[in-house]
Amino acid sequence: MSEKTLILDKQDIDRTLNRIAHEIWERNRGAEDFVIIGIRRHGVTIAQRLSQKLQEFAGVTIPVGALDINLYRDDLSEIASQPILKKTEIPFSVQDTHIILCDDVLYTGRTVRAALDSLIDMGRPRAIRLAVLLDRGNRELPIQPNYVGKNVNVARDELIEVLLAEDDGIDQVVITKGARNGNAR
Amino acid sequence: MVMLGKDLLGIHDLTPDQISLVLDTALSMKEVSAREIKKVPTLRGKTVINLFYEPSTRTRTSFELAGKRLSADVINISAGSSSVVKGETLEDTGRNLQAMNPDLIVLRHASAGAPQLLAKMLPSSIINAGDGAHEHPTQALLDAFTIRERKQTLQGLTVVIAGDITHSRVARSNIDLLLKMGATVRVCGPRTMVPLYIEKMGVTFVPRLEEAIEGADVIMMLRIQMERQRGSLFPSIREYSRFFGLNREKLKHARDDVLIMHPGPVNRGVEISPELLDSPYTIILDQVTNGVAIRMALMYLLIGK
Numbered sequence: 001m002s003e004k005t006l007i008l009d010k011q012d013i014d015r016t017l018n019r020i021a022h023e024i025w026e027r028n029r030g031a032e033d034f035v036i037i038g039i040r041r042h043g044v045t046i047a048q049r050l051s052q053k054l055q056e057f058a059g060v061t062i063p064v065g066a067l068d069i070n071l072y073r074d075d076l077s078e079i080a081s082q083p084i085l086k087k088t089e090i091p092f093s094v095q096d097t098h099i100i101l102c103d104d105v106l107y108t109g110r111t112v113r114a115a116l117d118s119l120i121d122m123g124r125p126r127a128i129r130l131a132v133l134l135d136r137g138n139r140e141l142p143i144q145p146n147y148v149g150k151n152v153n154v155a156r157d158e159l160i161e162v163l164l165a166e167d168d169g170i171d172q173v174v175i176t177k178g179a180r181n182g183n184a185r
Numbered sequence: 186m187v188m189l190g191k192d193l194l195g196i197h198d199l200t201p202d203q204i205s206l207v208l209d210t211a212l213s214m215k216e217v218s219a220r221e222i223k224k225v226p227t228l229r230g231k232t233v234i235n236l237f238y239e240p241s242t243r244t245r246t247s248f249e250l251a252g253k254r255l256s257a258d259v260i261n262i263s264a265g266s267s268s269v270v271k272g273e274t275l276e277d278t279g280r281n282l283q284a285m286n287p288d289l290i291v292l293r294h295a296s297a298g299a300p301q302l303l304a305k306m307l308p309s310s311i312i313n314a315g316d317g318a319h320e321h322p323t324q325a326l327l328d329a330f331t332i333r334e335r336k337q338t339l340q341g342l343t344v345v346i347a348g349d350i351t352h353s354r355v356a357r358s359n360i361d362l363l364l365k366m367g368a369t370v371r372v373c374g375p376r377t378m379v380p381l382y383i384e385k386m387g388v389t390f391v392p393r394l395e396e397a398i399e400g401a402d403v404i405m406m407l408r409i410q411m412e413r414q415r416g417s418l419f420p421s422i423r424e425y426s427r428f429f430g431l432n433r434e435k436l437k438h439a440r441d442d443v444l445i446m447h448p449g450p451v452n453r454g455v456e457i458s459p460e461l462l463d464s465p466y467t468i469i470l471d472q473v474t475n476g477v478a479i480r481m482a483l484m485y486l487l488i489g490k
Contacts, residue, residue, distance in 0.1 A: 071217070071255075076490055084210075085485070088217075089216070122220060122222065
């Protein structure tokens with residue numbers, strides 16, 4: 001039997017994203033060409049929410065893009081089933097922009113490495129910063145986030161499950177102990 | 186979980202879910218081709234051999250670009266400049282190429298069943314790029330992608346395939362795919378170039394082009410395959426063109442939003458009048474663009490792991 005622990009509920013997630021949005025605004029205010037790009041699929045939802053919050057409290061319209069990193073993965077030959085490709089949709093040029101790259105959980109850093117390679121192939125951004133809802137440590141690459149919602153200490157065999165209303169009908173983050181290794185992220 | 190097998194030999198072997206998987210994957214690939222840097226590292230270190238026993242510009246270039254945009258190493262072999270002219274059999278050529286450890290061989294051959302033979306013999310993945318008058322699955326997939334792009338779905342559409350049906354691998358693969366995806370297919374052409382009992386495939390035969398295109402959503406025109414015909418199946422090109430060539434006058438019978446397609450190469454003025462070729466109804470160049478995306482999708486699905 002796997003045991004589930006709720007670590008963030010709807011209010012927690014909202015408060016956390018609010019804080020990140022304010023931090024982003026504080027550090028990027030006045031910067032021209034600042035954009036938010038989410039890694040499919042939850043990163044895109046988070047990017048949209050951050051953009052919406054910035055619109056609400058700062059009155060700015062920050063463009064949002066969606067990035068599918070599967071074509072840049074380094075583990076295609078190792079994973080059990082081939083990932084289904086989704087479209088990368090970045091309706092603006094990344095050349096000379098300040099990019100806030102978003103994902104739900106930062107773990108080994110390999111997804112972010114793939115995202116960085118992919119973005120750099122699209123042009124030369126002025127800067128790329130990383131925002132994540134959760135950082136679970138255990139990095140395999142030298143990658144650190146600039147904006148973190150919550151740091152969590154979880155063992156490798158534990159699974160962090162992020163559910164967001166737009167994708168899954170509910171806002172919550174749970175940790176499942178004793179989850180199968182294949183699903184761990 | 187829907188996946189493809191080792192090879193892509195024909196539409197015949199694919200389920201509707203597999204067809205949808207290829208078409209959806211091609212959407213992502215089309216986006217890659219629209220970027221300034223049209224290259225992703227997905228197939229780095231993989232080798233693709235294009236083995237073409239029949240002349241081809243479009244298909245061979247399309248496969249070559251597809252492989253290169255995914256960072257695979259692509260090698261082209263055409264029969265005219267290879268040891269085929271020295272008398273080597275297809276099987277021996279296959280064995281020798283296999284000894285160099287490629288991941289994928291794309292084969293075009295004048296004999297139906299040639300890709301099946303290689304696929305059974307070799308551990309590499311094989312894509313059929315046209316075998317005789319049998320199948321041309323990548324053409325049917327790119328046609329389906331192009332139709333879906335304009336009409337959102339294939340389900341419920343009426344598609345006319347007109348011309349030399351008997352000798353056309355494009356027709357065979359397209360009929361199979363369109364029926365699997367829920368479209369209605371009418372074929373039209375001189376009786377001498379339409380197989381007897383064609384209705385057994387699940388299509389209707391309409392001998393007059395004007396009637397065939399009545400209410401159709403898509404018209405696919407085919408080239409007369411002179412290289413596959415023996416004897417005379419029609420009196421003259423001019424007569425063929427008068428009865429089975431598409432022009433503005435005949436097009437009046439079709440819907441206003443009809444799409445005109447052609448797998449190429451086009452014989453201008455024979456199967457389609459020049460003015461229609463250059464009209465907005467005609468989406469032949471979209472087909473060519475989408476061909477690269479479809480072939481990228483197939484390479485990713487077959488050897489991307």
